[in-house]
Amino acid sequence: MKVFKQFTFDVAHQLPDWPGLHGHSYTGEVWFEGPATDGYVVPESVLSVEVEAVRKRLDHSFLNEFIELPTSENIARWIWTTLRPKGNLVKVRVFRGSIGFGVEYDLEDAQREGLA
Numbered sequence: 001m002k003v004f005k006q007f008t009f010d011v012a013h014q015l016p017d018w019p020g021l022h023g024h025s026y027t028g029e030v031w032f033e034g035p036a037t038d039g040y041v042v043p044e045s046v047l048s049v050e051v052e053a054v055r056k057r058l059d060h061s062f063l064n065e066f067i068e069l070p071t072s073e074n075i076a077r078w079i080w081t082t083l084r085p086k087g088n089l090v091k092v093r094v095f096r097g098s099i100g101f102g103v104e105y106d107l108e109d110a111q112r113e114g115l116a
């Protein structure tokens with residue numbers, strides 16, 4: 001079974017094709033998988049703590065300071081590498097609801113890139 005947690009963050013970044021410092025509001029979504037034999041894949045309270053640490057690092061940050069070429073794709077990769085050691089992460093989604101655009105990075109992508 002899988003559980004997910006959504007969170008929002010506002011950031012500034014600069015991209016070569018989109019010059020100038022500017023900002024966006026993103027929603028992140030992280031999915032964890034487990035057997036839930038004791039009733040929980042992972043208690044929501046535990047998930048909240050891990051996700052809040054990620055959200056805090058991202059929110060109101062200048063992404064270029066810690067993510068190279070900070071596109072949505074690379075933000076998703078960064079969330080993956082940050083949260084993967086914390087549990088059986090299987091999927092990260094990052095999207096901008098205002099324009100209906102998003103990316104998904106999953107276990108298969110991570111295995112292909114040696115990040116699983």
Ligand SMILES: Nc1nc2c(c(=O)[nH]1)N=C([C@H](O)[C@H](O)COP(=O)(O)OP(=O)(O)OP(=O)(O)O)CN2
Pocket residue numbers: 015018022023024025070071072073098099
């Ligand atoms: N595949 C991707 N394509 C693009 C990404 C991305 O992360 N992945 N990012 C961008 C830039 O961030 C660009 O600044 C986006 O601009 P735009 O959609 O025009 O958004 P606005 O400047 O209008 O900002 P709002 O947040 O909607 O106010 C481009 N492509």
Ligand SMILES: [Zn+2]
Pocket residue numbers: 013015018022023024
């Ligand atoms: Zn942008």
